Amino acid sequence: MKKNISIIGVPMDLGQTRRGVDMGPSAIRYAGIVERLEQINLEIEDLGDIEIGSRERTAGESNLKNLKAVAEASETLSSRVDEVVKQGKFPLVLGGDHSIAIGTIAGLAKNYSNMGVIWYDAHGDLNTGETSPSGNIHGMPLAVSLGLGDPALTGIGGTGTKLKPENIVIIGARSLDEGEKVLIKEKGIKVFTMHEIDRMGMTAVMEETIAYLKDRTDGVHLSLDLDGLDPHDAPGVGTPVMGGISYRESHLAMEMLEEANILTSAEFVEVNPILDERNKTASVAVALMGSLFGEKLL
Known part of the structure; x- marks a missing residue:
């Protein structure tokens, strides 16, 4: 991994209905992310936050909530991420809700022809307007990156598919909508649900993930939703699901990714300070x- 890191904050709360996740980047900074990374001799450049539009009163012609504002912010983020990669730096994106991954992946895709993604999340985020029970765009970014969904979203950063389904690994899934289950099977997306994590152990899951992606991709992006962790360890998220990945298992996963040296970008999303306990979830994200x-521990 690169030692020069550029932090991009995306204070987006438009991809869902619960307020507060727009304060996620500030909470993560307050928890000491810059100081933490500087202590391990990394060069950190904080590019601040991108500007986010206003919440829309009506859904317009689409059932997708805040579509125009989400699309505009995603386009801005796509350009910012593209610039960081072209400067030879590691983009570290702080959310905000998970709809921001649409812009992150679109920007990355301009620089990789065969990019892999590790989706560390309780949810698949593989809904489209047709399958989504809510119309919340934070449940759609992975589908959008596969070229599925509203053209206002799939066209961000240029038309075309940003990801191949065989280059995706979902880790920690335990809440999937019916349409997502169909798509996972149809596209052959590799998924480690909590059943596999419990049965195999996190070491085996990460070894298999790393081996699966290492030779087939020219770059790997980590998209980590804090609700992938159990709510006991990360309470400050908008859509908590019981029975998640533990704090220590998550540290092990991150340590193994660092040792494998395959990541070229990362984002941490869905930290909501309003729902948190003394900024606990932001502190977990920083750790x-x-x-x-x-x-290292030693």
């Missing part, structure tokens, strides 16, 4: 980033 970038 996991420390492990991801090489912090």
